Amino acid sequence: MTETHAPAAAPFSARLKHLLATSPASRPLARLRSLRNWPNRLRHPELATLYREDGYIDTLLPRFITPGTNCLDIGAHFGAVSYRMEELSQGGWLGIVEASPWKAALLRRRFATATVFETAVSDEDGTISFYENIDRPGFSSLSDRASRGETREVKVPVARLDTLLSEDTPVGFVKIDVEGHEYAALRGAEALLRRDRPVILFEAGAAADEDLDTTGYVRLFAWLTGELGYDIYAACDLVEGRPALDAEGFERHRVYPFTAFNFFAIPSGSGPETTADIGDQR
Template structure:
């Protein structure tokens, strides 16, 4: 049974079925309206996994409604890149949309390591994992960065997806930080790494230099200029960091994946090594795949 306001479901259905043109999000928003509803939301994602959340104030929770009618925006990447038995690292997992999607693809013989440092968000992620009996998903309650230690995090009421590391003297919370190079010393090495850390992607890469040079996993990263600016980073720095270890960046566009040369043409990018057969197969598979303009969920 699907719970929640009918208008929310109608808005989600329209957004899922309408052509991918400018203005669709605005139309969907008008249908959804400004209704306040803080009760139970439950339903079933298009991959068969379920969700039941007793507090719908968070925007990421409400976004689950749309995923009853369509896959998440980046699902095609995960489906092309992951197979049973693979290991996926979800860095910046939030409530776990892509952790759950990955878990369904790698299956019980694989592993998903979902990194989420904000306690309330990690609790919700863990709840969704347990609801679906995904014993091969590990919720790692830590941020990921360039060095091991601690970091301050700014959180936003009812917007878990916007939480980010901050240098402010009085952060909302302080969380542990690990690096991917440190983490893989005691855990399975990933075939695929998704990174969405609100502008701090470069720090994650700098803490994974050994992993990238020696194992070269597929990388899927958010690269939004406003987030990078806030973190004191830039797309050019990320490109240089990855080029030095043999990666090429590809934007995810409505016309398929395209090599990034200067301007980043999409909110998310793939980083792949052309000389790795598995990576080249992924390039061939996705070269004509259409990706939506709005890649937030």
């Protein structure tokens, strides 16, 4: 790990990926990547459901994001989900949260009508160490995930979402992917979640990870399903019409052979009755 107090410039390859991820070419390119991944699918048939996860999510998003939906993308990375949110919400408010200074700059230029928050989010306000992954920017995190590539430590602001966001803009859909720190980030949005009851798409990685305290995922599941009254589904379960998960099912998805790393939290009582409500990816 190297330490710096100045933000790195956006690498050319990252700028190119950002431009493609936030353009009409994004969905054809995603299908092309899926086709190119067939050798891995053939070698690992046990991971077939996980390989289809992006397709499941893309199928589900139009159910939860409709014209006028106000959306929040936490941990926007190159902006692919922000682009999809903007496309589906058709004029709804879009908030983008990104701790990486150079990624935030790219996103601010691309999404001129969105509100871009250049900050990390947690259950406290202040300043915090953020670890930019130089080799694999998608693994940048508040944890030093050095096993995934060389990292650079930068100091960035950190804030609670309840501090950042106004009550005047109700949020209908939240996507969050902050590399293992989802629990603290959503705890910092407790007032928002209780007030607006948004659907939440959140990442929860493997049950065992040498770089992360994965018990945070367990606490997040218990908090959402207990205190906040949400039902949680894997993307594949929603498409297949299966019921909400219990804690054991949530854990099972995230143990090899993995079947899901992304989950939808839906206010209890408002989940789909049948797959006819959301389409069928099979």
